[in-house]
Amino acid sequence: xxxxxxxxxxxxxxxxxxxxxxxxxxxxxxxxxxxxxxxxxxxxxxxxxxxxxxxxxxxxxxxxxxxxxxxxxxxxxxxxxxxxxxxxxxxxxxxxxxxxxxxxxxxxxxxxxxxxxxxxxxxxxxxxxxxxxxxxxxxxxxxxxxxxxxxxxxxxxxxxxxxxxxxxxxxxxxxxxxxxxxxxxxxxxxxxxxxxxxxxxxxxxxxxxxxxxxxxxxxxxxxxxxxxxxxxxxxxxxxxxxxxxxxxxxxxxxxxxxxxxxxxxxxxxxxxxxxxxxxxxxxxxxxxxxxxxxxxxxxxxxxxxxxxxxxxxxxxxx
Amino acid sequence: xxxxxxxxxxxxxxxxxxxxxxxxxxxxxxxxxxxxxxxxxxxxxxxxxxxxxxxxxxxxxxxxxxxxxxxxxxxxxxxxxxxxxxxxxxxxxxxxxxxxxxxxxxxxxxxxxxxxxxxxxxxxxxxxxxxxxxxxxxxxxxxxxxxxxxxxxxxxxxxxxxxxxxxxxxxxxxxxxxxxxxxxxxxxxxxxxxxxxxxxxxxxxxxxxxxxxxxxxxxxxxxxxxxxxxxxxxxxxxxxxxxxxxxxxxxxxxxxxxxxx
Numbered sequence: 001x002x003x004x005x006x007x008x009x010x011x012x013x014x015x016x017x018x019x020x021x022x023x024x025x026x027x028x029x030x031x032x033x034x035x036x037x038x039x040x041x042x043x044x045x046x047x048x049x050x051x052x053x054x055x056x057x058x059x060x061x062x063x064x065x066x067x068x069x070x071x072x073x074x075x076x077x078x079x080x081x082x083x084x085x086x087x088x089x090x091x092x093x094x095x096x097x098x099x100x101x102x103x104x105x106x107x108x109x110x111x112x113x114x115x116x117x118x119x120x121x122x123x124x125x126x127x128x129x130x131x132x133x134x135x136x137x138x139x140x141x142x143x144x145x146x147x148x149x150x151x152x153x154x155x156x157x158x159x160x161x162x163x164x165x166x167x168x169x170x171x172x173x174x175x176x177x178x179x180x181x182x183x184x185x186x187x188x189x190x191x192x193x194x195x196x197x198x199x200x201x202x203x204x205x206x207x208x209x210x211x212x213x214x215x216x217x218x219x220x221x222x223x224x225x226x227x228x229x230x231x232x233x234x235x236x237x238x239x240x241x242x243x244x245x246x247x248x249x250x251x252x253x254x255x256x257x258x259x260x261x262x263x264x265x266x267x268x269x270x271x272x273x274x275x276x277x278x279x280x281x282x283x284x285x286x287x288x289x290x291x292x293x294x295x296x297x298x299x300x301x302x303x304x305x306x307x308x309x310x311x312x313x314x315x316x317x318x
Numbered sequence: 319x320x321x322x323x324x325x326x327x328x329x330x331x332x333x334x335x336x337x338x339x340x341x342x343x344x345x346x347x348x349x350x351x352x353x354x355x356x357x358x359x360x361x362x363x364x365x366x367x368x369x370x371x372x373x374x375x376x377x378x379x380x381x382x383x384x385x386x387x388x389x390x391x392x393x394x395x396x397x398x399x400x401x402x403x404x405x406x407x408x409x410x411x412x413x414x415x416x417x418x419x420x421x422x423x424x425x426x427x428x429x430x431x432x433x434x435x436x437x438x439x440x441x442x443x444x445x446x447x448x449x450x451x452x453x454x455x456x457x458x459x460x461x462x463x464x465x466x467x468x469x470x471x472x473x474x475x476x477x478x479x480x481x482x483x484x485x486x487x488x489x490x491x492x493x494x495x496x497x498x499x500x501x502x503x504x505x506x507x508x509x510x511x512x513x514x515x516x517x518x519x520x521x522x523x524x525x526x527x528x529x530x531x532x533x534x535x536x537x538x539x540x541x542x543x544x545x546x547x548x549x550x551x552x553x554x555x556x557x558x559x560x561x562x563x564x565x566x567x568x569x570x571x572x573x574x575x576x577x578x579x
Contacts, residue, residue: 055574074414090402
């Protein structure tokens with residue numbers, strides 16, 4: 001695939017859903033490296049990504065990706081891969097076909113499409129499950145197969161909407177590593193998240209979005225460190241034997257709360273050190289104490305974090 | 319894309335009603351044949367059978383079976399992707415949206431053409447094969463039978479192309495295509511009562527003009543000159559082309575806003 005200037009540009013972009021504001025007067029330029037769009041659910045992150053890929057049309061303004069308009073999908077998607085938040089797939093499709101057919105839609109002949117699909121599926125660790133139907137995948141597997149599809153054609157610009165959602169700790173660190181390797185190759189990666197801890201781990205730069213406006217943007221280095229110890233991070237672990245896990249994690253100093261989900265199949269943990277918690281969870285899963293189905297960050301109180309970060313109430317237009 | 323669409327059209331439970339509708343005339347003809355045998359009624363002559371089949375083809379097969387079959391196939395081609403929330407799979411591919419619409423349409427035409435064409439072949443076999451010793455062979459091989467059979471197949475394909483374009487465009491332009499489809503059905507069904515100028519604004523008028531066996535429409539019908547075959551053919555293709563342009567324009571501005579998002 002050919003190379004383009006990997007820049008995502010929003011020029012005075014607004015999007016309204018009828019009378020409801022999606023995003024308003026967004027001016028934003030994103031260059032190579034990993035940039036995170038951070039904001040609570042409904043803040044406009046997905047709207048920005050959908051506008052960049054032509055799934056939505058701006059009510060006003062202009063969006064370009066690498067100089068290309070989303071109205072030109074033929075050229076745009078040669079350069080862009082998008083891992084959406086949609087967890088729906090063509091009915092009955094298998095993981096392999098989901099990636100392989102997408103490459104065929106890129107006009108690749110069967111053999112090169114097979115090779116690339118194989119490579120992408122291997123990179124996200126889905127080789128064994130690729131022959132199964134996507135409908136039977138866990139949340140984390142669905143995330144990974146979507147990621148495989150997004151990277152399969154080797155795009156210069158990668159848009160990822162909450163890509164770490166539902167991944168277990170091991171897969172999570174593998175995906176982060178994968179994204180870092182993409183960024184190191186000079187590509188542009190945009191990740192949306194409502195979890196500051198993820199963002200801190202991933203990004204070179206953050207764009208804070210709230211209520212359809214960009215509230216702040218800049219480097220995030222050090223911010224999370226300042227906050228460590230002040231604000232525990234909430235993580236929901238869907239697993240077997242949540243009671244046993246609760247008993248084990250509660251012995252750790254950094255865990256401030258461990259609450260079994262009402263359905264008895266998950267554990268909500270609040271920890272002052274996400275890093276230590278994930279390491280512990282990895283170890284416990286490795287020892288066979290629990291079988292981890294998914295790990296979902298459950299930190300909903302992002303607004304408070306914004307206030308801490310930028311020192312102004314959320315919702316203030318920049 | 320064509321392969322994916324064909325698999326989706328034929329190899330899924332949702333395809334079953336369309337297949338059943340397509341083979342309804344076959345079931346009726348088989349029942350009729352059985353009843354004739356059981357009651358030991360005298361067999362119809364070949365010319366009478368050709369006339370009876372002409373009526374079945376025009377009044378039942380084209381107007382109802384192909385109509386409803388195409389409704390089932392074509393309104394769902396793109397609308398189905400929206401309902402199943404999988405349309406973004408195509409919209410995130412390096413594929414122009416008008417090419418996507420044409421690809422979907424062609425997949426529908428191939429699927430519908432194969433399905434309804436097969437139904438016509440079986441219908442004709444049920445009508446004429448039992449009469450091979452009673453002039454059927456001469457009718458099919460030496461007489462007009464072979465030409466008529468080919469015409470029925472061609473008309474079926476054109477009907478799929480015409481109604482397919484109508485329903486594809488309808489599926490993309492209105493939220494609930496049932497009511498407009500019911501109005502179109504009424505218009506097509508009552509076409510014989512319309513004055514000649516209005517008759518021409520329909521798919522069935524052109525299809526009838528191509529039919530090899532004319533069918534009486536009763537005392538209330540307003541007669542109109544049949545459109546010449548070449549004009550009927552071009553008219554149908556032009557209509558399908560215009561509707562495809564409408565559908566492609568609509569697709570170009572389509573946004574992914576799945577219900578519940």
